[in-house]
Amino acid sequence: MKFNDIPYERVDMEEVRKSFNELIKEQSAAKSGEEQFEIHKKAYRLIDKVLTQMVLCEIRHSGNTTDEFYEKENDYYDEKKPEYEELRLKYYKVLLESPYRSFMEEKIGKVAFKNIELKLRSLDEKLIPLMQEENNLISTYHKLIAGAKINFNGEELNISLLRKYLTDSDRNVRKEAWSKLSAFFTESSRELDDIYDKMVKNRTAQAKLMGYENYVELGYCRMNRNSYDKDMVKNFRDQVKKVLVPLATKVHELRREALGLDSLKFYDNEMYFNNGNPAPIGTPEEILMWGKEMYSDLSPETKEFFEFMYENELFDVMGRKNKQAGGYMTFLPDYKAPFIFANFNGTSSDVDVITHECGHAFQGYVARNYEIEEHMDITMETAEIHSMSMEFFTDRYMEKFFGDRAEDYRKMHLNDSIVFIPYGCMVDEFQHIVYENPDMTPDERKDAWMKLESEYRPHMDYADDSFFSKGGFWQRQLHIYAAPFYYIDYCLAQTCALQYRIKMDKDYKKAWESYLELCKLSAKEFYEPMLNKVGLDSPFQDGCMKNIVEELTKTYFNK
Template sequence: MNTPSNAAVLPELDVADWSQVQPRLQQFIDATPDSADALRRWVSELSRLSEVIYEFGSRKNIDNACHTDDEAIEAAYLHWVREIAPKLQPMFFEIQKNYLANPHRDALTDQGFDMMLREWSADVDIFRPENVALQTQITELVTQYDKLQGAMMIEFRGETYTPQQIARFYDDVDRDTREQAWRAAAERRYADHEAVEDLFDPMLKLRQQVAENAGFNDYREYIWTSRYRFDYTPEDCLEFGKAVERVCMPLAQQVDVDRKAALGVDALRPWDTSVDVHGRPPLRPFDPKNIDDFVAKTRVIFDRIDPRLAAGFDALSEHGNLDLDSRKGKRPGGFQASLEATRQPFIFMNAAGLQRDVETLIHEGGHAFHYQAASTIDNLFTRHAPLEFCEVASMSMELLAMDHFDVFYDSPENTARAKRSKLEGVLHTLTWVATIDGFQHWLYTHPGHTRDEREAAWLDLLSRFGSDVVDWAGLENFRRTMWHRQVHLFHVPFYYIEYAIAQLGALGVWLNYRRDPKAALAQLLDAFALGGAAPLPTLFETAGVNFDFSEKTIAPLVENLQQEIEALPV
């Protein structure tokens, strides 16, 4: 990546050299601030140092994501993972203990310090030195998974494609083309299924050991504390799944029934779920070989919503903080990373010229705008909102952008198709989140389970949240290993319910926006600026929506969604 480091912040510090980092951190362990002002300065100085350290680690992760096949980059990343990050945790534990023991801590009433106190207390409660090595082992297993995914290339009709690139054929009007492309990708992914399972088994065991070491019965209990989930429970998540079954599944099934009838096929197969039912050419919003055009058109959308968003997007380009194309040796998926010392966001994705790529860049743009707004908060430890609200930022931006898809299309018909696809995708988001979240609850509350038991649990969830209309006959192997492609299961266990909580919040923001665009956007940006200095319910309230993902919230929002879908041409 070779982007600038943090010379302006701490010019003499090389984070890759632990002998330079350790004494800097030790100063915060040894210090005894003797007044509220002194303690506030202690936090401020710790924040500056932490920014530099975290940005270094973030850049190493970005480099590795962009170049999974570069041995030098991998070595630098693994040096961070093995030699630096594990040594940080015990020292931050001692630093946090020092803060919690300081008699002046309660005198710090600046906005956000109460949140920091609550989170640091949780960190100290669950820290165990013996878990540091286990977490390093988990990270190394995740890195091996990323290498598998990054090396995955698919041969199709004499050409070689990444999984993202071959998806361009899934909505081809020719059914044979769709099927052949789908099978080629599925077979290539299935070729790695044993290797993926061989990585996942030890991940599960290590995570269970981490939980037991910290005094929890299972990893789910551990995660609820480590992710600061103070405002909802595992039972709330399971109830969400039941609500999705009752409210969303009938509508999702009807979408497939209508699709099957419109296509006039005897069986609706997995490769029939994206094609236009009227045989119109697939939506191709941009040429994947012309990423500059993709960026320019996305900027127009942001400018239409609010010129301040366009200015924020310009900053990403100006600082070289966009890596958007799909290529061999690149980690799958998309993310926004925060570069803390330089106060800049970075967007990573794999664009292949599809409508979903437009939505992905807008989604990650929402994260970037959120970070930019919160980056004015000097205290790093109160800068970041809970993940549940971070996803409101990104998903709201997707919905606000829908009325501007004409930037990418030359006809109202195609613009309406893109909007309908997006709204139907919201239903899919809710059902898929219920699937993945339910799977994670099962995985981590059944330690020691066998692969056969895991497969049975997965298939049971697909029977609840998958389509009864789509015919998987003869494709059973691909269906039972479909979860292998969901990177969250490997990288960040239990990071998925956030998408559903946020999707509901984003629907609320969108409905507010339709009534009063200026007021709704102002509320959203006000919430962005709070960062992590307020609890989750307050962030939602500031954005103009309720923090709730029960059936009483899901039902009316989905009813509104259904009405919007029905109002659009098929």
Template structure:
């Protein structure tokens, strides 16, 4: 990775507690610093505050070591040394950290001086620590290790998904370009090649998921809980219930699915087809060639930087400062998907994507850029726990940039028609997101409240749930396993259960900010950046309110925002 640009914006934070030359070698190298923290006498609220800052410093150093290993492994899953370095941390360091973290939290929580701290500042931390203490038992430490190992196994399997096509070995993101081609036979051939490659690993992924499910159920039982869902909602500090999520699924079915199906019906008519097939969803319905926003990742990075500059120079400056901490192209052996992580000690974001030259890659980099802005905006927070917000608001940070960036699609296209197409496709993705989130989330609610189910029962339930929310495609004559195992490509189901509904909740927040942006761009960006600065110091509801938006996923709010999206889609249609 190249050196960071604009060091003034990303000023370093010199160590005040841990020795400047300390590097993480193993758990034993960390222990003396943990012992110093645990043995330190605390005689006042000021002592306790300073102690928390020192805990944060050590956490940042160790967290950065972990994240650097994870980044290296995901950038090259075929490199055995990088995988082993990551797994060494998971197996040998993380279990001891879990024990030490519990002792640290208890020292804070049991301190008589905690009650002397300002609850407006420390109230959220109290809740975080109290919940973590409640949900910690030593016998779950080896289960955490197993789950991390299994997540790495999933990444290794899916990172090897390549096919021989059109004379070359191609990754799945690279293959997605063929689904945009106007030649129907070529699209179908590409779709079949992709789905058959995924199906080759279906037995392995089914077995892997069964092991994950069993381990997670055991994890919940060890805590005296009846199911993993109960654990997950507690651990995520959710102020909404499973019933609220199920009601949200119903609202999506009523308020969004009809709009999605109207869009799909219009596509079918434009393509003059009797029925839409699975390979007909990404091609331009009017037969125009695929959008080609960029040829290489340098153009992608430069163009997205220009979009951020147009939205607001402050965003352009932040993005320009981190161009050296990105890995953007798709290649064999690279883990799937995209993410933004933070090098915790430096408090600097790192962006990972699998770009292949399609419009969706622009959206992804805008999205991950939003996460990076969040990291930069709250990097001055003295306590590490407040440098990360809850996922419901973290995804507002990212999804808002997809929408703020949409009016500036002309950065990548000279032709006005292409600009309108790019904008239309982005808003289509907004609509499509809600039914897919409802499908994934409803599926997980069933999975974890029925832990003794069989693989066949799981496949049947997936088909039932996806039938509620899909666009009504024609699957006649196709391998039925393609639909049964379509969820295998969604890494969240394997790696981070119950982290998905947040995307839909956050999309509602992002759409509210976009509505503000269309009326007054400067004020909307000001509200956005101001809320990002608060990091994780407030609940999702209060973070939404600080941005001038409502934490509301009722059918009323959903219908109101979908009407806005549909109206804008109509203005962009040809």
């Protein structure tokens, strides 16, 4: 079914409550594990029905944050989602305490039961008012960012549409574009500080109600960190500081030389070539068509996947005013359909949508018919491997999108992947600092950010910009507001994706087979055993980052 033909109907939470209560009653009366699983399949159908309508609302509200109907529906779910999560948890608690737990654990997996335990540690009925307030704050942030009206070059642009000027080949143009962006954030800074301050205090209050010292542990539970902790994450970040930051600094120095500049300023930070970064040569419609051709050639599995997406119009990728910033892949369970949301803006990031978000969507498509739906419930550090690795597996097709600048794109993509990891780790460490010190003032948070800049991005020069030079850059990062502790998942995944880059240079076919196996494993295994199964080193393993840096230096930076 084409996406626009999918009907939307508001979820009646009272009916959902009755259905869950009935399922709880049935599960409590079950006489065997087999009977419990049959009842559990009914729960799948209920959960899928609810999530499908919630996701439909999310997509349509994201597409136009000023649409009054879906804005009201979004407000409704901001209020009702915590109630739904609490009902769902009550149901899962019956499974956790069942006399037939061993059967069910064997059936749906130990990972699923560990995730249930984490949910029990992260949710309680007493949190619902605070969670409703948190949802409202996130929606307020999204609406503020989506509603940006930046006058530039005779156009009124939002942040997504301004991006092409932020990376313009003319240094004066991009400097002016960054100045306009800085002016928007300066004007909005007090409101952004206020929103974030309320978020930090809200999340801290939730953590205290659950008996935690601060939000860090609660945040880890909510991110389903089912097999690693903050000490392991810190060890990873320390490896990055020690061995990857020097390589990233070398990449920036090579960029400076290539651009012929005496020094790099913050408005040069995403520039790689004097004649401008490579941009797609086709229209948005052509990019989608070339994506179809690319995936048809890559493998039989990707061919089937992209044809399904294309024929059912499961993309909303055109940039528009009042459209939510950023991009994501989501899933419509009743239709077993992935969906991709993005903002094409005429830069190379348009092609990244066809690789990165399609990596997510491909994995969702591969696993869409699993009988055990918990096996589709992947954690983010795994999900991002699928997307970031697909970016590398499709590198060989870039002539379709960039013509004679395909090699420039490949070079930029690899370098960007390297320099991203220190930035992502900085975002993560910043959040640990903030939530471990929830009474910090807005100025103290900005000072903390600037200190981290010196450790992770020593090359970064904000010149005399009145906003960014005062530590405000993090306010551009929506994950810090909307998805605390998510960002390190990108770094862990990029570490794995770089391993695939190294592997495919040696044996592309074997690397693809490993990747396909990873997609099929989905959430059947815990993180590190799963990586081991497909021949990847864990990012937490001492020496993992050192080995990657040595291989990349030998192949790409030793000439």
